[in-house]
Amino acid sequence: MHVMSEEEWKGFLVAEPHTGKLATTRKDGRPHVAPIWYDLDLDGSIIFTTGAETLKGKALRRDPRACLCVDDERPPFSFVIIEGAVDLSEDLDDLLLWATRIGGRYMGAGSAEAFGRRNAVPGELLVRLRPGHVVAQAAIAG
């Protein structure tokens, strides 16, 4: 096993379009986790969009504390777990910029604009997860 440096885990997060698995806490304390598409900002923040009325959106508006896991499911297995707090924005210009980038990252350049337009609308939230505590391990088995 190899503990990733900050440079390594940032590289891991963007090298391939892995999905992130975002954990939030429900109002009654139950945990929830769902896949998200994300991109990384220059300062190391994880950026994604979600609907304000989705389970994720409601949980993050109630409590900004979140945890994200991104892993490589193939041997020798690697993962990054990021805990931190989120900032939420409804700025449509920022939403368009990031949703377009994120759409391109997962669906290819040809689908980026359409994805951006669809997600830069009122009712969508731009979420910025600022890394607090990070656990990042490469080659954990095999």
Next chain:
Amino acid sequence: MHVMSEEEWKGFLVAEPHTGKLATTRKDGRPHVAPIWYDLDLDGSIIFTTGAETLKGKALRRDPRACLCVDDERPPFSFVIIEGAVDLSEDLDDLLLWATRIGGRYMGAGSAEAFGRRNAVPGELLVRLRPGHVVAQAAIAG
């Protein structure tokens, strides 16, 4: 997008050795998520092992409510989210049986026994997540 039937999501969970991302709630309410290796029992329960003193182990001993996400990160993207409660066991025979199966699933038959022996020891927990609410969607984009 296609909503998976129970037969379909059970098949998805075992068709390829995806890792599961297990969400738990920390004592202070913060969410946590970490990758796990799992297998599926005949009754649809998700089975995995974890150390009793790990973050996951301590969280599940305090509160049995958990949520697991397994997804296909490639287009057209599919995911299964399982919410439920866990039963914990320290039975070493059951631990050996399941840890061996799980090791074989992720590392190949040649590594199954060694993985089983390493994880069927005092201090390890066998966790059985009984599916309560399941959201399972195939081909969500593209």
